[in-house]
Amino acid sequence: MDRFDAMRVFTRIVERRSFTLAADDLGLPRSSVTDAVKGLEARLGVRLLQRTTRQVSPTLDGEAYYQRCVTLIADLEEAEGAFTGARPTGLIRIDVHGTQARHFLLPALPAFLEAYPGIRLHLGEAHQPLDMIREGFDCILRTGELADSVLIQRRLAVLPRGTFASPAYLARFGAPAALSDLEGHRMVGLMSPHTSEILPLIFCDGDDAREVMLATAVTVNGPETNVACACEGLGIIQVPRYRVEAELACGTLVEILPAFPPTPLPVALLYAHSRQLSPRLRVFIDWVVERYRGASGDGRIRT
Numbered sequence: 001m002d003r004f005d006a007m008r009v010f011t012r013i014v015e016r017r018s019f020t021l022a023a024d025d026l027g028l029p030r031s032s033v034t035d036a037v038k039g040l041e042a043r044l045g046v047r048l049l050q051r052t053t054r055q056v057s058p059t060l061d062g063e064a065y066y067q068r069c070v071t072l073i074a075d076l077e078e079a080e081g082a083f084t085g086a087r088p089t090g091l092i093r094i095d096v097h098g099t100q101a102r103h104f105l106l107p108a109l110p111a112f113l114e115a116y117p118g119i120r121l122h123l124g125e126a127h128q129p130l131d132m133i134r135e136g137f138d139c140i141l142r143t144g145e146l147a148d149s150v151l152i153q154r155r156l157a158v159l160p161r162g163t164f165a166s167p168a169y170l171a172r173f174g175a176p177a178a179l180s181d182l183e184g185h186r187m188v189g190l191m192s193p194h195t196s197e198i199l200p201l202i203f204c205d206g207d208d209a210r211e212v213m214l215a216t217a218v219t220v221n222g223p224e225t226n227v228a229c230a231c232e233g234l235g236i237i238q239v240p241r242y243r244v245e246a247e248l249a250c251g252t253l254v255e256i257l258p259a260f261p262p263t264p265l266p267v268a269l270l271y272a273h274s275r276q277l278s279p280r281l282r283v284f285i286d287w288v289v290e291r292y293r294g295a296s297g298d299g300r301i302r303t
Helices: 003-016 019-026 030-044 060-084 098-115 167-173 223-231 241-250 279-293
Strands: 049-051 056-058 090-095 119-124 139-143 152-159 161-165 201-205 208-212 237-240 254-256 265-271
Touching (some): 003 019, 003 030, 003 056, 019 030, 019 090, 030 060, 056 060, 090 279, 098 119, 098 223, 098 279, 119 279, 139 279, 152 279, 161 241, 167 254, 223 241, 237 241
Parallel strands (some): 090 139
Antiparallel strands (some): 139 265, 152 265, 161 237, 201 208
16 A cells, blocks of 8 residues: 555544544455554654544644645645546545435436546435534535534525425315414424424515414424425425425425515535545535536426
């Protein structure tokens, strides 16, 4: 294993905090990963990693070396790609909400992988906050207003949302024509992945946004279950319009209170400064941006 390959191994260990996980990500035997680090430590004459029974972490020297390695690897990949015309290769790990992956990304993914046959993708589907670097993700796609972060946040789209319920629900509780008519209604309680609290319904009345909490018979923490509960008549939901295209077309759900739409849903791609120059990540990010650029006001993809 040459020096740059050993650097790649080392950076992955630091990011994953594990020899085993780094080996799995890189498709290498655990022994090769261990030998690579031993070789670097012997060459540098310093200890780069602290090993405990629970995790691996960089020493002060290891942290400094990691920062240099990230820059050197990115520069090397950039230079090689520029002079050889080589196509980007390697594993990209992305975490994305499953509903958006299925709507915006998966339909065009075969064409992307055909254009870049050396790239492999791992699609995670966590709904809760995560430590992107430590858990080994190259980028994550998130919705909603995001807190300040050391990560780069690239806005992809602002998706329109609506308020929906099933015909059976409306037959039982009545179809509200104004916000005051919501008294006595129910909503499906969607829990926030950040606070585990039930999210209120939000209605825009001119320049004012009004939060409304209704009674809940069911609470959920997954977007698919949220829509399914509404289809079964268990309450009102607010979701991006693209998500319920099929349900609206067949009459399983209908829109209510269209004059008081929820606030739109911002979507952003987050990635670390240290990954910014990776050729494979760059082409993937450009592709994701293009996929969302095709979203019109109704959330549909135009091809």
